[in-house]
Amino acid sequence: MIRLHHLNQSRSLRILWLLEELGQPYDLICHQRDAKTHLAPDSLKAVHPLGKSPVIEIDGELYSESGAITELLIERFAPDHLRPATDSVDYGHYLQWINFAESSLMVPLLLEVFTKKAGVTDNEFLNGYIGQEKHKLLSYLDSAVDGKPYIVGNQLSGADFMLSFDLIMLAQRQQLEDYPHIKQYAQQLAKLDSYQRAMRLEANHDKTSAV
């Protein structure tokens, strides 16, 4: 049995989409951000000491971290479908892009969120670093998806699910305009049936946007 503890507007979107693609039965437990503070609710702390989402339960065992959950669900339920063979050259690239989405690319994106929340928007060092780092990373990603529907080896894989949340963050800030290949890649992913089902579930559940 799989159970997903889902928080609106969070990294859990990656797992919601992945579960829709896997087609395995799962329970969806929805948690809601505070409409004013945008913080996660206390209900998540009752689930896991970190109080974060996504958290999944598989046969009674809890796992956190969206990168780990992505790899684990694919290992258990779609090893031949959503990842390259472990002895292929592409397997290393698959792991690289999974980590890129949550490590390298997330650093300037989160720094931008935090400096804005903190009201520190005129710091020369921070603005310079965020701008340059984002441009370097997005240029690299833009080249990597040039003319390709998926990031690794011409097939949908865990790396696409991981990148999707970064793309949603960037699109919301209108920051994909200068990166046409990333934009085309994001549009391609958004056409998939499982992606659309996941976004409908999120829209039904997300009360923040409507406030």
Added chain:
Amino acid sequence: MIRLHHLNQSRSLRILWLLEELGQPYDLICHQRDAKTHLAPDSLKAVHPLGKSPVIEIDGELYSESGAITELLIERFAPDHLRPATDSVDYGHYLQWINFAESSLMVPLLLEVFTKKAGVTDNEFLNGYIGQEKHKLLSYLDSAVDGKPYIVGNQLSGADFMLSFDLIMLAQRQQLEDYPHIKQYAQQLAKLDSYQRAMRLEANHDKTSAV
């Protein structure tokens, strides 16, 4: 053939230690941070578009992201030695801690580095967030290693290599004092022969500390 592009005082320490533990022959190419700016040198940009370290080359193919490199090297050279069986419950925990080290725990640690570099050390929101988030994450890790020499299933695994860099960052800032189990865990890892060989290689190479 394995080649590691290593940068002093960087996440590449994880991979240096892992390669020493694997016992596979490898080439070590050393890059040096600028002693004043602490920035990575241009020589790394010639290796990989992101200009970051670690980058490894396996049979002519380049891979970046320390989490990906850790998983890939273990998959190729030590699947029975440095990770739990992929069909075990511990495999999910192994993936979780690999991601925790570079995702969850790295967020407040990097925010602290950046706010210090930016001279923004008196912002109430940032200070509050960094302090609370670090304490929550370190308390969780402290419980997880209570009485244990390794983070997953009583054996050295990729998750320990990933956490080691976070522990080095925390120890340098004297931030392990309130977390006795993490401190004992860090000391235990530091006793391993392969760890000591890696730190000697780093010390021989790192010119920054001596400046």
